Amino acid sequence: MVHTCVVAGCRNRRTPGTTLSFYRFPRDPERKQRWIAAVNREGWVPNEGSRLCSTHFISGKQVKNPRSPDYVPSVFTSAPLSPSMKEASACEMYDKQEAQVEAANALLFLQGQGRFLEAHGQTRSQEEPESVSSSPSSCDEEDIKTEDDVEEEMSLTSVNQMGSPVKNIPPDYESSLEALKKENVELRESLEKMSLTEASFKNDPEKVRFYTGLPNYFVFETVMLLLVPHMKGDKNAKLSKFQQLLLTLMRLRLDLKNQDLAYRFGVKVATVTRTVHRIINIMFTTLVPTAVFWPSRVELRKNLPAALLCTYPDCAVIVDCFRVSLEKALNVDVNQEVASTALTTVNELKYVIGVAPQGVVTFVSRGSPGHVSDKNLVESSGLLFKLLPGDVVLAEHDFDIEGLVEARKAELKITSRCCQSEQVGEDFSLVGTLSDKVSVHRHVGKVIDMVKRRYSMLTGPVESPFTLVDHTSNVSTFDKIVQVACALNNLCISAAPLE
Structure with a gap:
């Protein structure tokens, strides 16, 4: 089927060998209406056979990205002709072409192409005296054109892609237009990079x-x-x-x-x-x-780092604490030895964190006031209920939770330098394992530091609105933020494997 472009004045047709593309009107109602408005044919409605050729797009093809200038056709060098315009005389059409040339010259001048405009002005100034010196009968003679005049006029005009005659445009105009298009693309790319899309x-x-x-x-x-x-x-x-x-x-x-x-x-x-x-x-x-979940013992044993494979093959978790300062001190209730209740000012929150030997966070407690002891914090956190008989828990020397761990039939191992030096004094056979124990302690610290570096909000100070407890979940917003940050950290490349 032969398709013809529906734009008034455009004579492009789909013929064998043509490089032009012909596009249907979009099915999207909003975009279709914009295409119809661009065609600008009064009272006209497209049908299934209506086509629009590629010459009406800046890049020569339609683009489905709404941000692209070719989302809607915009290249129309000749407007649709109304009945009154069709009856206009040849003189009026010529005047209109002259006005288009003048507009093009003005654009060239603004773009720095003043030479062409100046030369054009000189040509007009040379022609004006001839028109002044001509006889009164010259007006009648202008309507009579010789063959030489017709050939000269045809040499000064050309036919564009739309089939309308236009004045020849110097090469500098095309190069300036290409430079502006390139600059437009670069600006769009730069804006896209700076945007948060x-x-x-x-x-x-x-x-x-x-x-x-x-x-x-x-x-x-x-x-x-x-x-x-x-x-x-x-x-x-x-x-x-x-x-x-x-x-x-x-x-x-x-x-x-x-x-x-x-x-x-x-x-x-x-x-x-x-x-x-x-x-x-x-x-x-x-x-x-x-x-953030507690892995099975099979998974822990299967992926246990080499540094613990010989020393602590039953290691289930490495326990540590970290603190976050508060922007504004809080008053909390603390039970004294007597039955009365007193208010204590809290300047920081304290969390207990459990890290698997592989460097993955497997447990995070809720925040407690900074003055709470490690023993009370671990006991109230729920960490002990995850331990199974035979599990080994690694912790610092000041973690006074040995009795709590043994009550779960598990074993607490201390990894600090202080405790290691005392053990070395009693048994020199432990010297070979010192570097492994120290590296274990540094390993969990590296995970905590990584979470804080990745999400700066955990370094504090915590803003007051985030310390309010949500009554539906009985958890403060910042407690949720700490657990969310650990979950996001687990999705990334965690701390370097313990070697």
Whole structure:
């Protein structure tokens, strides 16, 4: 079937050997209406056979990206002819062509092509005296053209792709136009890189790592797929689901203030606050159980590092504590030896963390006031209930939990230098294992440091709104943030294997 372009004045047809493409009108109603408006034919409606040729697109083809200038046709060198225009005389058409040339010359002059305009002005100035010196009957003689005049006029004009006569344009105009198109593309690419859009993150792993702490976009997309079913699909929301997750990760990763994030994403501070709390709750209920869990003993034994394979083959967990300062001191109730209750000022929160020998976080407690002893913290955290008979727990020398561990028929091993030196004094055969024990202690510290470096919000100080306890889950928002950060860390490359 032979297709003809529907644009008024365009004579392009699909013929054998043509390099032109002919496109159907889009099925999307909004985009289709924009194409019809661009064609600008009053009262005209396209049908199934209507086609638009590729000459009406800047790049020579349609683009389905809404951000592209070729999403809608925009190249129309000749407007549709109304009935009154069809009846215009040849003199009026010539005047219109002259006006187009003048406009092109003005554009060239603004782009630095003044020489062409100056030469054109000189030509006009040379022609004007001749018209003044001509006799009154010259007006009638102008309508009579000789064959030489016709040939000269044809040499000064050409036919464009639309089939309309235009004045010949110097090569400098084409080069300037190409330079402007190239500059436009470069500016669009630069703007895309600086923007916080999904497309700008897909092929830029450095950008993903800087803003989210995740190693690449694949991991980010995996987290996104896990959370999307639980995220609200409000059509009127100012932030997309991608932006909601990105904003929350930037809050954890860079510890940015809500006002800063509001400026970056073009929303109100209240929107940022609600988004962060909502996404944290979703990750706490969906991501944490998936990424932070206590492995089976078979898996622990199968992947036990070489440094522990000989010394502690039954090692189940390495226990340590870390503290986070508070932005504003809190008053908490503490039970004294007497029945009365007193208020104590708390300046920091304390967490117990359990790390598998492979470097994966397997347990995180809730935050407790900084003055709570390690023994009470471990006893109330629920860590002991995960131990099985025969398990070995590695900890520091000041972890006074030996009795609690033995009650679960497990064994506590101390890995600090102090304790090791005392053991060496009694038994020189332990000297060979000192370096292994020290490296074990440093190993868990490396995991904690990595989580804090990856998500700066864990370094504190903790803002007061995050210390409020959610009555539905009886967990504070910052406790959820700590567990979410550990879960995200487990999705990344964890601490170096213990060797």
